[in-house]
Amino acid sequence: MDEISTSTLLIILGVLLFLSAYFSGSETGMMSVNRYRLRHLAQQGNAGANRVLYLLDRPDRLIGLILIGNNLVNIAASAIATIICLRWFGDAGIVIATFGLTLVVLIFAEVTPKTIAALHPERIAFPSSFVLKPMLTVLYPLVATVNFITNSFMRLLGINPKGSSGQDALSSEELRTVVNEANSMIPSSHQDMLISILDLEKVxxxxxxxxxxxxxxxxxxxxxxxxxxxxxxxxxxxxxxxxxxxxxxxxxxxxxxxxxxxxxxxxxxxxxxxxxxxxxxxxxxxxxxxxxxxxxxxxxxxxxxxxxxxxxxxxxxxxxxxxxxxxxGDFTTSIAPAPSESTQVQIDGSVHVEGVANIRDLNKEMNWDLPTDGPKTVSGLIIEQLGDIPQRPLCLRINGYAIEVIESSDNLVKLVRVLPDR
Structure with a gap:
């Protein structure tokens, strides 16, 4: 190393830091890419998406490949930085190289590239796949050896290296969240229909x-x-x-x-x-x-x-x-009366509701949250809460809503006044 000039070592150090940033960004980009969008693009014939899918098919091999490259360049950069600092600062150069390189790597080779990759995973993952795929072929024996050792160690700890076969599957609740967060990508009317389809099993x-x-x-x-x-x-x-x-x-x-x-x-x-x-x-x-x-x-x-x-x-x-x-949504030929036909909004903000009004329909139209896991009508809900049919005006609170019984008969509650302020 003594015959290599300091300027040459600085150039080599810069290249190694660039490679470290590349491997760090590639790892985050590959792991952050949307798997469902990736499959969609692959089905449309996108070459980059197909390469990334190939690499993600065995994430243990991909992570092993990236970490081998990342650790090699980081260790090499550490050695070269130490040599440069020894030349400049003598024995104190070891300490300076340690802390200085740590700060440089942290900022320029870890946080910055990983943040960029997390924000724009496809822009990082697709070009990176050009390099990573042939690298995997060349370094496959080394990657396979490292994976064999790590997978064996994981099995000793009782962990399945292959993970769950259905880890990418979405539950209905997760799918509902995806639809709700689609925003402008899906028209609101279509979002409502998709959510309603997911809710059919609950109704x-x-x-x-x-x-x-x-x-x-x-x-x-x-x-x-x-x-x-x-x-x-x-x-x-x-x-x-x-x-x-x-x-x-x-x-x-x-x-x-x-x-x-x-x-x-x-x-x-x-x-x-x-x-x-x-x-x-x-x-x-x-x-x-x-x-x-x-x-x-x-x-x-x-x-x-x-x-x-x-x-x-x-x-x-x-x-x-x-x-x-x-x-x-409702058709004009609906047999049942619409919730609006069973409600009357008062000047003070309260709402008069007929006792036969359907609770689920009221929740939808008025954006309320009355319980729907029991009786289906307002009258039934009140009778269940009281354990009796009220024969005179009274007030009660259900799920945070103040409800005043205005009119009732021998067998049902006819009219109530609801104060939705909770």
Whole structure:
């Protein structure tokens, strides 16, 4: 080393520091790159993405390669810096070289390149793969030896070197976070639909069904004229037929079938013909998640069904449109009243809410956080909290919301006043 000039050693030291910065930045860039975007680019034929995917397929080899290179240049830089400082400062040069090189490496070969790589991983990882891939081929025996030793040591510690095979998989909650943070990359309306799809497994048919009391149907025990009148005034394309009460349901009658019967009989309908035209009822067990029921509707070619409890009693009615509305929002043909039709915002900021209003719909429209893991209506929620049906005005607090019962009857709460300030 004595015959090498100090200026030459300084040039070599600068090159080694540059290589150290390269290896540090490459390591951070490779590990920080978005794996899902990387796969997307690779599928589109991006050569850089394909090279990075190849290197990341075995991260232990990639890390081993980078650290071998990084440690070699850092140790060499330390030796050369010591020689230079000994020439300049004598015996004190060892201390000066140690602290001085540590500061230089920390700033210019560690923090700065790693920060840049963390902010722009693709700009660092893709060009670096040009160098790292052939380096891996050349130094493969050394890298494989180092990996064998380190992997064996990890196994002794009870750690699987290969890690979890599904470590890149996203849970539904993580995917929901990704969608929420997409911001301008995905339109807000599309974000809402994607989140709604992810939420389908958390919502059951009871959350969206038309309650039993609100089901529109026709009693086939009525006289023919009354039935015809009800059919002609029906608002929906499918009408439930029943005998005396909803639990004795006969079937669903489609408007198209009604028209065919009336055309065939010159508007002279017979009750037996109406009953025979009714289609079989599709029953849905209560508690069925919406994502499951959506697939069942598709598999069974059905669009409407009656929700029944464990005893077979009818609890409500669910249509395909009800489930689709959970994804894309309300249609104009919705059977149930919109939450806005059940609420009235007062001058003082409080809100008058009908007792039959659906809690999930209220939470969505009013941006509230009333509990949805129990009763489905405001009336049911209040009765559950009190353990009784209030017969006079009273106030209570539920989940931070002050609620005043304004009007009630013998079997339900009719009207409440909600103060949403929590």
């Amino acid at each position: 059951t048919v009871e959350d969206v069904m038309i309650p039993r009391a609100d089901i529109s149907g026709i009693d086939v025990q009525d006289d023919v004229k009354s039935i015809v009148k009800q059919l002609s005034q029906a608002q929906y394309t499918r009408i439930l037929l029943y005998r005396n009460e909803i639990d004795d349901a006969v079937g669903f009658l489609h408007a198209r079938d009604i028209m065919q019967i009336m055309t065939k009989n010159n508007n002279d309908l017979d009750k037996s013909e109406i009953v025979r035209a009714a289609r079989d009822i599709y029953y849905i067990p209560e508690g069925t998640p919406l994502n499951v029921q959506l697939l069942k509707f598709q598999r069974n070619k059905e669009r409407i069904g009656l929700v029944v409890d464990e005893y077979g009693d009818i609890q409500g009615l669910v249509t395909l449109e009800d489930i689709l509305e959970e994804i894309v």
